[in-house]
Amino acid sequence: MTIDGRQRGLPTPPRLDVDLDEADRFFRQRATEDPSAPDPKVRHAAAAREFSERGVFTHTTAELEFGARVAWRNANRCIGRLYWRSLVIRDRRHVRRADSIAHECVEHLKLATNGGKIRPVITIFAADEPGRPAPRIRNEQLVRYAGRRQDGATVGDPRFEAFTRWVQSLGWSGKGSAFDVLPLVIDTASDGTAIFDIPEDAVLEVELSHPELPWFADLGLRWHAVPAISSMPLRIGGLTYPTAPFNGWYMGTEIGSRNLVDADRYDMLVRVGRQLGLNTDDERSLWKDRVLVEINRAVLWSFDRAGVKIADHHAESERFMAFVAKEHKAGRTPTAEWSWVVPPMSGASLPVYHQYYDESVHLPGFLPSVQWEP
Amino acid sequence: MTIDGRQRGLPTPPRLDVDLDEADRFFRQRATEDPSAPDPKVRHAAAAREFSERGVFTHTTAELEFGARVAWRNANRCIGRLYWRSLVIRDRRHVRRADSIAHECVEHLKLATNGGKIRPVITIFAADEPGRPAPRIRNEQLVRYAGRRQDGATVGDPRFEAFTRWVQSLGWSGKGSAFDVLPLVIDTASDGTAIFDIPEDAVLEVELSHPELPWFADLGLRWHAVPAISSMPLRIGGLTYPTAPFNGWYMGTEIGSRNLVDADRYDMLVRVGRQLGLNTDDERSLWKDRVLVEINRAVLWSFDRAGVKIADHHAESERFMAFVAKEHKAGRTPTAEWSWVVPPMSGASLPVYHQYYDESVHLPGFLPSVQWEP
Ligand code: HEM
Ligand code: HEM
Numbered sequence: 184m185t186i187d188g189r190q191r192g193l194p195t196p197p198r199l200d201v202d203l204d205e206a207d208r209f210f211r212q213r214a215t216e217d218p219s220a221p222d223p224k225v226r227h228a229a230a231a232r233e234f235s236e237r238g239v240f241t242h243t244t245a246e247l248e249f250g251a252r253v254a255w256r257n258a259n260r261c262i263g264r265l266y267w268r269s270l271v272i273r274d275r276r277h278v279r280r281a282d283s284i285a286h287e288c289v290e291h292l293k294l295a296t297n298g299g300k301i302r303p304v305i306t307i308f309a310a311d312e313p314g315r316p317a318p319r320i321r322n323e324q325l326v327r328y329a330g331r332r333q334d335g336a337t338v339g340d341p342r343f344e345a346f347t348r349w350v351q352s353l354g355w356s357g358k359g360s361a362f363d364v365l366p367l368v369i370d371t372a373s374d375g376t377a378i379f380d381i382p383e384d385a386v387l388e389v390e391l392s393h394p395e396l397p398w399f400a401d402l403g404l405r406w407h408a409v410p411a412i413s414s415m416p417l418r419i420g421g422l423t424y425p426t427a428p429f430n431g432w433y434m435g436t437e438i439g440s441r442n443l444v445d446a447d448r449y450d451m452l453v454r455v456g457r458q459l460g461l462n463t464d465d466e467r468s469l470w471k472d473r474v475l476v477e478i479n480r481a482v483l484w485s486f487d488r489a490g491v492k493i494a495d496h497h498a499e500s501e502r503f504m505a506f507v508a509k510e511h512k513a514g515r516t517p518t519a520e521w522s523w524v525v526p527p528m529s530g531a532s533l534p535v536y537h538q539y540y541d542e543s544v545h546l547p548g549f550l551p552s553v554q555w556e557p
Numbered sequence: 558m559t560i561d562g563r564q565r566g567l568p569t570p571p572r573l574d575v576d577l578d579e580a581d582r583f584f585r586q587r588a589t590e591d592p593s594a595p596d597p598k599v600r601h602a603a604a605a606r607e608f609s610e611r612g613v614f615t616h617t618t619a620e621l622e623f624g625a626r627v628a629w630r631n632a633n634r635c636i637g638r639l640y641w642r643s644l645v646i647r648d649r650r651h652v653r654r655a656d657s658i659a660h661e662c663v664e665h666l667k668l669a670t671n672g673g674k675i676r677p678v679i680t681i682f683a684a685d686e687p688g689r690p691a692p693r694i695r696n697e698q699l700v701r702y703a704g705r706r707q708d709g710a711t712v713g714d715p716r717f718e719a720f721t722r723w724v725q726s727l728g729w730s731g732k733g734s735a736f737d738v739l740p741l742v743i744d745t746a747s748d749g750t751a752i753f754d755i756p757e758d759a760v761l762e763v764e765l766s767h768p769e770l771p772w773f774a775d776l777g778l779r780w781h782a783v784p785a786i787s788s789m790p791l792r793i794g795g796l797t798y799p800t801a802p803f804n805g806w807y808m809g810t811e812i813g814s815r816n817l818v819d820a821d822r823y824d825m826l827v828r829v830g831r832q833l834g835l836n837t838d839d840e841r842s843l844w845k846d847r848v849l850v851e852i853n854r855a856v857l858w859s860f861d862r863a864g865v866k867i868a869d870h871h872a873e874s875e876r877f878m879a880f881v882a883k884e885h886k887a888g889r890t891p892t893a894e895w896s897w898v899v900p901p902m903s904g905a906s907l908p909v910y911h912q913y914y915d916e917s918v919h920l921p922g923f924l925p926s927v928q929w930e931p
Contacts, residue, residue, distance in 0.1 A: 440905050452906070466871040467861075469854050472903045476846045483841055497840040521896055527905030529846045531814050532826070536901070 209420025250419030260523035285379035439479035583794025624793030634897035659753035813853035
């Protein structure tokens with residue numbers, strides 16, 4: 184896997200300990216933003232009481248909702264934050280069996296997919312408790328494609344080759360196509376590591392074609408509709424929820440400028456360039472830049488035609504500017520990482536490029552992805 | 558002027574004081590890199606002696622050369638640093654009259670232009686001394702185009718409207734075209750503020766046309782061959798040289814993705830988009846991205862055809878990676894600002910994107926541009 188140069192800021196180290204001071208700050212923050220919140224002093228006393236008995240305390244569902252939405256608002260790398268208030272929260276802290284967790288992930292995908300009118304959703308499973316580790320999803324996203332080395336080339340997504348070998352060692356096989364959806368892999372204290380296929384009807388996919396280039400469809404490219412990150416622990420008011428998959432809708436460039444074109448992903452630049460009749464030996468002809476435009480057009484056009492919600496980087500940049508303005512208006516300082524919110528193509532043509540951002544990190548928030556290891 | 562979001566790092570405040578400790582570090586650094594350098598202890602003693610007599614000391618020409626080259630090597634925002642050793646240094650510390658300085662700038666341009674085979678050159682004028690302020694060039698670059706409001710629109714480069722009004726108040730008029738080269742404005746203690754036209758034969762320009770689109774030439778676009786920044790003080794070993802114009806060659810995107818397209822510069826996106834027959838009301842068609850590619854192709858193609866050296870962002874990114882590798886090999890940690898070295902288009906398709914950089918700032922170096930004020 185190549186390094187992603189954008190991850191310059193040192194990520195906050197995962198905070199997994201139960202922290203009553205952080206809880207206190209959270210209860211007070213909520214009280215300033217949410218009129219229905221209880222008196223933070225009273226609330227904190229109750230949490231402290233519970234903590235002294237059990238070594239942990241419990242968020243109310245309302246706290247979970249507020250916390251998850253603010254975690255999104257605080258996601259410095261996310262350009263899509265304008266609608267942070269609309270996040271749907273599924274409180275599944277009581278679900279602990281591996282098969283039930285897999286079932287809830289499938290339900291999450293269906294609810295989020297919504298026939299193409301994608302909804303931002305988060306499903307929150309149990310917090311870590313002393314002596315009672317929470318269940319964990321080992322997938323980076325709920326939907327990812329397998330990658331297999333075959334005759335010196337990779338079929339599928341090279342980024343998940345090692346992960347694919349691992350799930351194969353756990354008994355999974357898949358069809359062998361370039362777009363085989365990987366199974367969910369779930370660790371629980373009671374069941375160990377278990378794998379679950381995601382039913383086909385839970386994974387909406389879009390076949391890619393191009394508004395003007397008929398041969399584009401013959402490339403056999405497709406992508407799934409819902410990006411649902413499942414590897415980032417969620418930290419709310421002094422507790423960590425290690426398993427809290429969340430999704431938005433895609434911004435086209437994620438697929439068209441990264442997943443399908445990065446040299447260590449589907450690496451389609453040369454193939455599409457040749458089909459376009461461009462001289463792919465002459466970098467100075469800007470054939471790569473041209474191909475990027477056409478692949479991204481295909482992505483947006485195909486999703487639109489299939490009725491699947493997707494953002495383009497121009498509109499999303501403008502929405503992000505609206506988010507920044509709204510945050511200022513609410514008396515808050517919006518925070519962001521420039522290198523992440525600036526999309527991976529046509530940077531300077533977008534308003535997000537021409538802005539400074541406060542890069543400080545606030546909680547509640549999503550903690551850095553737990554990197555998969557076998 | 559819109560903010561350029563890339564300038565996130567707080568710039569070092571200009572260091573204008575004479576600093577013997579910094580000189581000491583510089584003499585020692587030079588001794589480790591340059592076998593011909595004198596013993597740094599002996600050299601420092603001599604500088605200290607001179608300082609105790611005059612309140613300042615003098616670099617040797619060899620020190621100036623080493624210092625200027627290392628300043629380029631340390632330019633964190635510059636993608637073009639692979640050839641830092643090749644910088645040609647013109648030592649003009651003795652030149653103090655305004656007209657002579659203007660003359661030297663013109664000579665700089667001619668030497669740098671070199672009939673299109675552009676050479677990286679720096680001309681270093683006097684350092685500030687106590688009680689004897691050094692001359693100053695008020696232009697941001699030696700070659701910039703005037704901008705004038707006319708009937709609610711701007712003819713020329715909107716970025717230099719205020720500067721243009723100012724030089725007009727000093728007696729300059731210009732032809733009134735969209736590409737009128739501004740005069741040099743030079744401040745000296747003896748002559749005050751004086752303006753000097755740059756002779757036409759010192760400013761090589763390239764008329765822009767497109768390899769496939771004949772109408773492109775009719776847009777009447779052109780750009781000058783040599784980007785020569787004249788607003789950044791040069792700090793070498795304890796002394797500041799406020800007037801030290803330097804140039805490289807252009808990277809195409811500077812012209813094709815910024816100067817000609819930024820909304821507060823020549824703002825050509827919509828015009829070219831309409832000519833291309835694209836629907837400029839539909840952002841989602843990625844017409845802007847498409848237009849960017851075509852303008853950048855025109856820039857590279859026209860410079861190539863005119864025999865004027867220009868880099869494309871793909872090759873320049875690869876050269877920058879070679880620079881990074883070479884620095885490591887030399888036992889140094891290369892430093893860079895990610896948001897500056899990643900070009901303003903097709904970011905993720907370039908190797909520079911997929912790297913972390915140490916952002917620390919080292920001397921010798923160029924200090925932040927002195928912003929022009931009337
Ligand atoms: C609603 C539509 C959404 C859009 C268009 C959007 C867009 C994006 C994009 C383009 C990125 C950068 C991804 C990359 O380059 O790898 C990103 C990152 C991120 N987004 Fe969003 N997002 C959306 C919803 C959400 C939601 C609902 C959440 C959480 C509740 C969220 C949290 C994050 C986080 C934590 C990251 C950083 C991921 C990482 O570090 O790898 N986003 N988003
Ligand atoms: C030889 C070819 C060169 C190329 C292709 C090149 C390329 C670039 C580019 C693309 C930028 C960013 C400009 C912007 O986006 O505004 C830059 C910035 C810079 N370059 Fe270079 N450069 C070259 C030579 C030089 C030389 C000779 C020096 C000094 C001796 C230099 C020092 C700098 C500095 C100080 C900056 C930052 C400017 C600022 O802060 O506005 N470069 N260079």
